[in-house]
Amino acid sequence: xxxxxxxxxxxxxxxxxxxxxxxxxxxxxxxxxxxxxxxxxxxxxxxxxxxxxxxxxxxxxxxxxxxxxxxxxxxxxxxxxxxxxxxxxxxxxxxxxxxxxxxxxxxxxxxxxxxxxxxxxxxxxxxxxxxxxxxxxxxxxxxxxxxxxxxxxxxxxxxxxxxxxxxxxxxxxxxxxxxxxxxxxxxxxxxxxxxxxxxxxxxxxxxxxxxxxxxxxxxxxxxxxxxxxxxxxxxxxxxxxxxxxxxxxxxxxxxxxxxxxxxxxxxxxxxxxxxxxxxxxxxxxxxxxxxxxxxxxxxxxxxxxxxxxxxxxxxxxxxxxxxxxxxxxxxxxxxxxxxxxxxxxxxxxxxxxxxxxxxxxxxxxxxxxxxxxxxxxxxxxxxxxxxxxxxxxxxxxxxxxxxxxxxxxxxxxxxxxxxxxxxxxxxxxxxxxxxxxxxxxxxxxxxxxxxxxxxxxxxxxxxxxxxxxxxxxxxxxxxxxxxxxxxxxxxxxxxxxxxxxxxxxxxxxxxxxxxxxxxxxxxxxxxxxxxxxxxxxxxxxxxxxxxxxxxxxxxxxxxxxxxxxxxxxxxxxxxxxxxxxxxxxxxxxxxxxxxxxxxxxxxxxxxxxxxxxxxxxxxxxxxxxxxxxxxxxxxxxxxxxxxxxxxxxxxxxxxxxxxxxxxxxxxxxxxxxxxxxxxxxxxxxxxxxxxxxxxxxxxxxxxxxxxxxxxxxxxxxxxxxxxxxxxxxxxxxxxxxxxxxxxxxxxxxxxxxxxxxxxxxxxxxxxxxxxxxxxxxx
Amino acid sequence: xxxxxxxxxxxxxxxxxxxxxxxxxxxxxxxxxxxxxxxxxxxxxxxxxxxxxxxxxxxxxxxxxxxxxxxxxxxxxxxxxxxxxxxxxxxxxxxxxxxxxxxxxxxxxxxxxxxxxxxxxxxxxxxxxxxxxxxxxxxxxxxxxxxxxxxxxxxxxx
Numbered sequence: 001x002x003x004x005x006x007x008x009x010x011x012x013x014x015x016x017x018x019x020x021x022x023x024x025x026x027x028x029x030x031x032x033x034x035x036x037x038x039x040x041x042x043x044x045x046x047x048x049x050x051x052x053x054x055x056x057x058x059x060x061x062x063x064x065x066x067x068x069x070x071x072x073x074x075x076x077x078x079x080x081x082x083x084x085x086x087x088x089x090x091x092x093x094x095x096x097x098x099x100x101x102x103x104x105x106x107x108x109x110x111x112x113x114x115x116x117x118x119x120x121x122x123x124x125x126x127x128x129x130x131x132x133x134x135x136x137x138x139x140x141x142x143x144x145x146x147x148x149x150x151x152x153x154x155x156x157x158x159x160x161x162x163x164x165x166x167x168x169x170x171x172x173x174x175x176x177x178x179x180x181x182x183x184x185x186x187x188x189x190x191x192x193x194x195x196x197x198x199x200x201x202x203x204x205x206x207x208x209x210x211x212x213x214x215x216x217x218x219x220x221x222x223x224x225x226x227x228x229x230x231x232x233x234x235x236x237x238x239x240x241x242x243x244x245x246x247x248x249x250x251x252x253x254x255x256x257x258x259x260x261x262x263x264x265x266x267x268x269x270x271x272x273x274x275x276x277x278x279x280x281x282x283x284x285x286x287x288x289x290x291x292x293x294x295x296x297x298x299x300x301x302x303x304x305x306x307x308x309x310x311x312x313x314x315x316x317x318x319x320x321x322x323x324x325x326x327x328x329x330x331x332x333x334x335x336x337x338x339x340x341x342x343x344x345x346x347x348x349x350x351x352x353x354x355x356x357x358x359x360x361x362x363x364x365x366x367x368x369x370x371x372x373x374x375x376x377x378x379x380x381x382x383x384x385x386x387x388x389x390x391x392x393x394x395x396x397x398x399x400x401x402x403x404x405x406x407x408x409x410x411x412x413x414x415x416x417x418x419x420x421x422x423x424x425x426x427x428x429x430x431x432x433x434x435x436x437x438x439x440x441x442x443x444x445x446x447x448x449x450x451x452x453x454x455x456x457x458x459x460x461x462x463x464x465x466x467x468x469x470x471x472x473x474x475x476x477x478x479x480x481x482x483x484x485x486x487x488x489x490x491x492x493x494x495x496x497x498x499x500x501x502x503x504x505x506x507x508x509x510x511x512x513x514x515x516x517x518x519x520x521x522x523x524x525x526x527x528x529x530x531x532x533x534x535x536x537x538x539x540x541x542x543x544x545x546x547x548x549x550x551x552x553x554x555x556x557x558x559x560x561x562x563x564x565x566x567x568x569x570x571x572x573x574x575x576x577x578x579x580x581x582x583x584x585x586x587x588x589x590x591x592x593x594x595x596x597x598x599x600x601x602x603x604x605x606x607x608x609x610x611x612x613x614x615x616x617x618x619x620x621x622x623x624x625x626x627x628x629x630x631x632x633x634x635x636x637x638x639x640x641x642x643x644x645x646x647x648x649x650x651x652x653x654x655x656x657x658x659x660x661x662x663x664x665x666x667x668x669x670x671x672x673x674x675x676x677x678x679x680x681x682x683x684x685x686x687x688x689x690x691x692x693x694x695x696x697x698x699x700x701x702x703x704x705x706x707x708x709x710x711x712x713x714x715x716x717x718x719x720x721x722x723x724x725x726x727x728x729x730x731x732x733x734x735x736x737x738x739x740x741x742x743x744x745x746x747x748x749x750x751x752x753x754x755x756x757x758x759x760x761x762x763x764x765x766x767x768x769x770x771x772x773x774x775x776x777x778x
Numbered sequence: 779x780x781x782x783x784x785x786x787x788x789x790x791x792x793x794x795x796x797x798x799x800x801x802x803x804x805x806x807x808x809x810x811x812x813x814x815x816x817x818x819x820x821x822x823x824x825x826x827x828x829x830x831x832x833x834x835x836x837x838x839x840x841x842x843x844x845x846x847x848x849x850x851x852x853x854x855x856x857x858x859x860x861x862x863x864x865x866x867x868x869x870x871x872x873x874x875x876x877x878x879x880x881x882x883x884x885x886x887x888x889x890x891x892x893x894x895x896x897x898x899x900x901x902x903x904x905x906x907x908x909x910x911x912x913x914x915x916x917x918x919x920x921x922x923x924x925x926x927x928x929x930x931x932x933x934x935x936x
Contacts, residue, residue, distance in 0.1 A: 045888075050856075050857070050860050051885040051886045097806075098860065098861075100860040100914070109788060111788065116857075116860075119912040119913050292894060292897075293896060365934055372936075526913070528913040726827070
């Protein structure tokens with residue numbers, strides 16, 4: 001399954017020539033010798049003055065070429081080329097800062113040339129550098145494993161990628177519009193039957209409602225007008241017509257009730273499904289997504305936007321559909337009564353349609369803005385409430401209130417802007433309606449005077465038209481709610497369409513038994529434009545304990561995040577027992593990882609539930625055993641409700657050490673093969689640390705462990721220490737070996753020893769308070 | 779400000795000679811407030827990430843140590859800093875994100891992918907900083923100075 005990681009050095013084949021981008025094909029043919037092989041290329045996108053430009057840098061088996069095009073953007077004109085024959089001592093180095101990379105050609109005496117590029121080309125540059133550094137007879141890794149490269153950006157493609165994952169993130173999604181609402185069909189599909197029934201009910205109830213105005217016509221012409229002329233009233237006829245009126249009203253009532261109930265039921269379910277689906281999708285997104293989004297915004301999207309869509313479906317869409325039916329049917333009846341009258345009646349319709357169209361776009365943008373402003377309000381809440389201790393400690397309540405006020409004001413402004421337009425819209429539609437009626441009256445009176453139509457016909461038509469226009473007025477409201485719902489749907493589908501950066505493999509490799517051997521091969525990782533890991537190679541044997549040390553910001557936590565597969569490496573691979581972890585099902589893989597963090601997170605629930613978080617089926621005995629091994633048992637028993645004590649989201653009522661031991665018990669219970677300790681003891685005082693350390697010793701036994709620790713003393717049990725600095729591993733070895741080497745580890749150790757001395761000199765009143773002030777007291 | 783000397787070696791890197799005669803290679807200048815006060819505070823950082831000299835402002839540097847050193851630092855800064863100013867939005871592929879923007883900048887025409895609306899950072903009421911998928915930053919110094927078409931496109935994202 002992982003042929004690209006097999007070492008096939010035994011079967012050396014000469015590296016084949018790689019083809020350059022299509023636009024440069026002709027140039028390559030004319031410029032290169034026929035037997036010259038292209039080993040790697042990169043399309044550099046900046047010039048020396050950091051302007052956007054096109055330049056192709058090519059490594060062949062005999063030289064390095066840089067060919068720039070005179071004008072930007074288009075690939076026309078003769079390229080101007082510079083070349084450097086390959087000599088010993090030359091090397092290419094690359095570095096990046098704030099989104100711009102630098103590629104340098106160096107030899108022993110200095111820099112020969114340098115190129116600048118945006119980080120979009122980083123992967124290609126890395127391959128170029130590797131190709132340049134490789135001895136010529138060595139095969140390139142590409143030819144070794146036959147893995148395809150993306151023709152656009154040069155990213156290596158894995159077997160189960162459909163397209164290039166790098167290019168797929170391009171903005172090629174269809175534009176959002178009202179059409180986005182049709183995507184909700186996915187959620188409506190399960191309720192097809194009920195929807196059909198609802199529609200039939202709607203049709204019949206609307207038809208029943210149209211009987212009444214029609215009866216006005218015979219009532220006037222056959223009863224009222226003759227009565228005026230002195231003809232005696234036919235009681236039977238009157239009873240028939242009035243009975244018809246009552247019957248149609250009753251029928252419309254019954255059918256309307258059925259329709260509204262069924263459709264409201266369905267739409268509520270669609271809304272609930274939508275909410276669950278977006279939450280479920282959210283849960284599977286990578287940490288990177290959560291890192292970039294704000295909690296309040298996500299909360300607003302899933303709670304209020306789904307609610308808005310639900311309301312739209314259950315109320316407004318229903319009304320609208322009824323209205324459309326009503327209008328179509330009314331128009332049909334009107335045409336049947338008198339086509340001319342019908343035409344005059346329908347005259348204002350195009351005007352109103354035009355107005356709706358004009359206003360629509362502006363309203364939608366407005367509602368999108370309101371959505372964002374609303375998110376901002378929730379964001380302030382989501383920021384402030386968890387940080388309330390800090391707010392109060394620094395007496396910044398006023399400032400936070402002001403921030404909230406400001407967000408609220410934005411919301412107000414956004415609403416005001418829409419309302420300005422909206423408030424004008426509705427009365428205008430009413431005005432057009434009134435004018436329309438006026439026209440019909442005028443035309444009708446003229447027609448009656450010409451004896452073309454009867455009075456009954458006119459009155460009946462006016463009754464229809466009255467309904468018609470009131471519906472049109474309420475119909476125009478649909479514009480705003482549709483736009484609101486479309487904006488909401490867009491924000492929901494933003495979440496649903498987001499593809500996890502940590503994708504599930506299409507055909508996951510089964511993972512039967514895990515030995516716990518971890519290997520990292522040339523791993524490169526970036527957060528945004530900051531390169532955090534620069535080519536890390538690390539092998540950890542099963543059951544080995546590795547201590548990761550280094551300054552903060554040296555990439556320790558990132559390394560661990562990559563091992564947990566919270567992120568995927570930009571380059572290189574992480575392997576478990578020789579299998580690329582990207583080919584394993586995520587949940588399968590994570591089941592074997594126990595994680596203890598610096599800030600243990602306890603969910604709302606009992607202590608027992610928190611311990612059993614990773615294995616909800618665990619028995620009480622297992623929970624107690626895990627707590628015992630984690631040295632948490634005794635303090636839990638001291639709590640009034642023991643294992644049934646409730647703990648809040650931030651574990652109020654428990655000290656940092658206690659929370660930490662609960663999280664250790666949590667990790668112990670799932671019996672993981674791999675254990676990750678990310679500064680597990682750094683947020684507690686030395687006494688508590690000893691307690692935790694004892695708990696950790698139980699946890700570590702027999703598991704592959706990677707421990708990050710700030711205090712080097714915590715790592716005394718580690719089989720091997722790995723020292724990291726600025727995204728690279730600088731030293732590896734046991735404590736004694738590293739001390740003897742007097743390198744980076746020695747300096748760290750010295751610095752800490754001095755610090756401990758000062759701490760003792762201060763008799764420890766300040767030694768740990770900085771990191772513990774933020775914790776709740778017991 | 780303590781006097782120091784700065785020069786460029788054959789590798790194109792800055793070399794700092796402190797007043798105590800110690801020499802630090804591979805020095806990089808870093809602005810402390812690149813957005814809010816770019817001229818006001820610069821540090822010269824060595825390879826290890828330690829600060830080796832602090833410059834209150836480029837103006838005081840010039841009066842204290844001469845204009846050559848200022849020019850040198852400014853040249854190196856210009857080589858490092860890449861925040862193209864967007865002059866015009868030609869086209870955006872969609873109003874949902876991710877969206878590909880085709881823009882004219884002060885450094886030529888280009889296009890980039892905006893990953894999410896949260897990558898647009900409001901610096902003040904009228905200026906923006908936009909980070910693209912690859913971490914390149916673009917700035918819009920004054921929204922009001924953009925043409926109407928650009929403003930309308932931009933408005934959909936704000």
